[in-house]
Amino acid sequence: MNYPTIPPIDKNAAKKAQVRQSNLTKPPGSLGRLEDISVQLAGMKSDPFPTVSRKAVIVMAADHGIAREGVSAFPAEVTPQMVMNFLQGGAAVNVLARQAGASVTIVDIGVASDFDPSLPGLLHRKVARGTRNMAKGPAMTRAEAEQALACGMEVLAELADKGLDLIATGDMGIGNTTPSSAIVAVMTGLPVARVTGRGTGLDDAGLANKIKVIQQAIALNQPDPQDALDVLCKVGGLEIAGLAGVMIAAASRRIPVVVDGFISTAAAMIAVGLAPDVRHYLFGAHQSVEIGHAAMHKHLGLTPLLDMKLRLGEGTGAVLAFHLIEAASRILREMATFDEAGVSGEGL
Numbered sequence: 001m002n003y004p005t006i007p008p009i010d011k012n013a014a015k016k017a018q019v020r021q022s023n024l025t026k027p028p029g030s031l032g033r034l035e036d037i038s039v040q041l042a043g044m045k046s047d048p049f050p051t052v053s054r055k056a057v058i059v060m061a062a063d064h065g066i067a068r069e070g071v072s073a074f075p076a077e078v079t080p081q082m083v084m085n086f087l088q089g090g091a092a093v094n095v096l097a098r099q100a101g102a103s104v105t106i107v108d109i110g111v112a113s114d115f116d117p118s119l120p121g122l123l124h125r126k127v128a129r130g131t132r133n134m135a136k137g138p139a140m141t142r143a144e145a146e147q148a149l150a151c152g153m154e155v156l157a158e159l160a161d162k163g164l165d166l167i168a169t170g171d172m173g174i175g176n177t178t179p180s181s182a183i184v185a186v187m188t189g190l191p192v193a194r195v196t197g198r199g200t201g202l203d204d205a206g207l208a209n210k211i212k213v214i215q216q217a218i219a220l221n222q223p224d225p226q227d228a229l230d231v232l233c234k235v236g237g238l239e240i241a242g243l244a245g246v247m248i249a250a251a252s253r254r255i256p257v258v259v260d261g262f263i264s265t266a267a268a269m270i271a272v273g274l275a276p277d278v279r280h281y282l283f284g285a286h287q288s289v290e291i292g293h294a295a296m297h298k299h300l301g302l303t304p305l306l307d308m309k310l311r312l313g314e315g316t317g318a319v320l321a322f323h324l325i326e327a328a329s330r331i332l333r334e335m336a337t338f339d340e341a342g343v344s345g346e347g348l
Contacts, residue, residue, distance in 0.1 A: 001146045001149065001150075001229075003248055003252075003274060003275045004153070004248065004249060004252035005252060006248075006251045006252055006275055006277035006278060006280075006281070007046075007252070007254060008277070008280075009043040009044060009280050010042070010043050010044075010045075010046035010047075011043060013042045013043055013045070013046050013047055013048045014039050014040070014042045014043030016042065016048035017038055017039045017041075017042035017043075017048045017049075017050075017332055018039050020048065020332060020337065021035050021038060021039065021332060023337040023338055023339070024331070024332075024335045024336070024337055024338075025335065025336050025337065025338055025341050025343050026335075031331060033305070033328075034324070034327060034328040034331055035328070035331075037283075037305075037324065037325055037328035037329075038050070038328040038329060038331060038332035040256075040283075041256060041325070041328065041329055041332075042332070044254055044256045044280070044281050045165075045254050045255075045256070046254055049332065049333045050165075050329055050332070050333075051165055051329055051333065052165045052166040052256070052322075052325055052326050052329045053101075053165060053326070054163050054164050054165040054166070055100060055101060055102035055103070055164075055165065055166045055167075055168070055322050055326075056102055056103045056104070056105060056159055056164055056166075056167055056168070057093060057097055057102055057103070057104050057105070057167070057168040057169070057170050057315040057318065057319055058105045058107065058152075058155060058156070058159070058167065058168070058169060058170065058243070058246055058315075059086060059093060059104065059105065059106050059107065059170035059171065059172055059314060059315055060107050060109050060152070060169075060170070060171055060172070060238075060239035060242040060243050060246075061079060061082075061083050061086075061106065061107065061108055061109065061110070061111050061171070061172040061173060061239060062079075062108075062109050062110030062111060062130060062131070062172075062173045062176075062237055062238035062239035062242075063076055063079050063110060063111055063112035063129070063130030063131070063173055063174065063175070064076075064130060064131050064139075064173055064174070064175035064176055064178065064179060064237055065130055065131050065132045065133035065134065065139065066131070066133055066134050066135060066139075066175050066178050066179065066213065066217070067174050067175030067178075068133055069133065069135050069209070069213045070206065070209055071175050071177075071178045071199070071202075071206075071209070071210045071213055072174050072175045072177075072178075072199055072200050072202075073199070073200040073201045073202055073206065074174050074200050075174065076112060076130075076174045076175070078174050079111055079112070079113075079172060079173055079174050080111050080112075080113045080115070082172050083106060083108065083111060083115070083122070083172060086104065086106045086172070086314075087106060087119065087120070087121045087122055091314060092312060092314055092316050093170055093314035093315045093316050093319060096316055096319040096320060097315075097319050100319050100320075100322040100323060100326075102168070102319060102322060103159075104315075105123065105155065105159065106121060106122050106123065107122075107123040107125055107151070107155055107242065108122055108123065108124055108125060108126050109125050109126065109127055109148055109151055109152075109238050109239055109241075109242045110126060110127050110128055110129070110130055110131065110148070110173075110237070110238030110239060111126065111129070111130070112129045112130040113129075114126075123155060125151045125154075125155070125242075127140075127144050127147045127148045127151065127238050128140065128144055128238065130238070131179075131236075131237055131238060134179065134182070134217040134220075134221065134234065134235050135213050135216050135217045135220070136220070137220070137221070138221055138233055138234045139179065139233065139234060139235055139236055139237065140232075140233055140236070140238065140241075141233065142229065142233050144233075144238070145229060145232050145233045145236065145241050146229075148238045148239075148241035148242045148245065149241050149242070149244060149245040149248070149274075150245060151242050151245060152241065152242035152243060152244060152245020152246040152247075152248075152249065153245040153246070153248060153249035154245075154249075155242070155245075155246065156245070156246045156249035156250050156253075156255075157249055157253075160249075160250075160253050160255060164255055165255065166255065166256055166258065166322065166325065166326075167246065167250050167255055167256070167257055167258070168257075168258040168260060168285070168315045168318035168319055168321075168322065169243045169246060169247065169257065169258070169259055169260050169264040169267065169268075169315060169318060170260055170264065170313065170314045170315020170316070170318065170319075171239050171240075171243065171260070171263040171264060171267075171313050171314065171315070172239070172313065172314060173237060173239050173263075174200075175199075176237050176239065176240070176263050176313075177196075177197065177199035177200075177262055177263065177290065178196075178199070178210060178213065178214060179235055179236050179237045179240060179266070180237075180240065180262050180263045180265075180266035180290075180292070181195050181196040181197070181210075181214055181292055182214050182217055182218060182223075182235035182236075183231055183232075183235060183236060183240070183266045183269055183270065184266060184269065184292045184295055184296050184299070185214065185218065185292075186218060186223050186225050186231050186235065187225050187228075187231060187269050187273065187299065188295050188296075188299050189225065190292075190295055192211050192214045192215050192218070193211050194291070194292070194295070195291060195292030195295055196210055196211050196214060196291070196292060197262075197289070197290040197291045197292065197311075199290075214235075217234075217235055218235065221234035221235060222234075223235055227273075228269070228270050228272075228273025228274045229273075229274060231270065231273070232244070232270050236266075236270065237263075239263070239267075240263060240266055240267045240270060241267075241270070242267075243263075243264055243267035243268075243271075244267045244268070244270040244271040244274065245271075246267075247259075247267065247268060247271040247278050247281075247282070248271050248274065248275050248278055250281065251271075251275070251277065251278040251280070251281035254281070255281070256281055256282075256283060256325075257278075257281055257282050257283065258283045258285050258318040258319075258321050258322065258325065259282050259283065259284055259285055259302070259318065260285050260286075260313065260314075260315045260316070260317050260318035261285070261286065261288040261290070261293065261310060261311065261312070261313050261316075261317055262288050262290040262292065262293050262296070262311075262313070263313055264285075264313075264315070264318065265284070265293060265296040265297065265300070266296065268282055268296075268300055268302075269296060269299060269300065272300060279300055279301060279302075282300065282302060283302070283305065283321065283325065284297050284300070284302030284303060284304040284305065285304060285305055285306060285317040285318040285320070285321040286304050286305060286306035286307060286308055286310055286317035286318075286320070286321060287304040287306070287307040288309075288310050288311050288317065289309050289310070289311045290311060305321045305324050305325075306320060306321055306324075308320070
């Protein structure tokens with residue numbers, strides 16, 4: 001499968017943004033990471049005065065065969081029920097997106113039940129009715145994984161063609177912390193127990209079973225840690241593949257990606273594995289309470305913007321981070337320099 005070319009970061013635009021930052025009416029560095037974010041944005045977008053006013057979150061929904069192994073505290077029926085909640089505007093991500101002025105796009109890329117084709121607001125892009133049980137064999141075929149990646153790229157392109165400055169990734173799929181833990185264990189080499197958390201709220205026995213199931217899946221399928229597509233096929237998920245496609249397509253268009261929680265960051269690991277330069281277009285939104293999330297950020301070289309003890313998914317943490325990223329952009333563009341304000345900067 002061919003992936004689009006990822007352009008290099010525009011160092012000249014970043015330098016111009018840095019020069020402007022150093023001349024704004026404040027002590028140098030006094031706005032901390034907001035200054036860094038603005039310079040990153042300039043380089044990503046090839047614009048010394050970057051704007052992020054057109055914001056969107058893409059939520060990919062899919063089911064997982066591994067859920068049959070009791071790895072979630074919630075039944076698989078919750079996936080389609082939550083998709084309906086998203087479409088009705090009643091989920092957390094809907095509320096936070098409205099606050100942030102962002103659109104929400106819901107994609108059925110692999111839910112195990114069917115929706116009415118005339119249902120408004122839902123993108124029907126089902127690759128399969130969920131993945132297979134990775135404890136008994138590969139989660140999906142190579143063709144399915146590539147179709148899901150292509151779907152993510154197509155959905156991003158459709159949004160971008162209408163105008164898009166900043167994208168967040170979100171997920172819905174009961175059982176999806178299990179493939180995410182498998183991905184981080186395989187790609188970092190860390191023990192499964194070190195990167196597997198309670199997900200939707202498993203008790204101690206449930207967590208022990210989840211770890212055992214992941215170990216079994218990895219031992220059975222033997223995914224190659226140097227081959228991201230192989231990892232995706234054997235222990236991944238359809239929404240993870242779709243989100244990886246979103247990230248690759250966004251980076252190819254110089255659209256920064258705000259990566260949400262554990263599942264989205266697993267998708268980022270796959271995306272970077274397939275197209276390494278994608279990493280330069282990623283913002284880590286937040287540090288979730290999933291114990292493997294920090295290892296993911298370390299692997300990707302990301303420093304999360306928030307630590308709010310979140311573990312919901314849906315894109316909620318990424319949409320919260322929109323506010324900080326837009327603040328950084330506005331500071332760079334709208335704050336006066338010393339010359340503009342007629343303020344002496346001597347001694348600062």
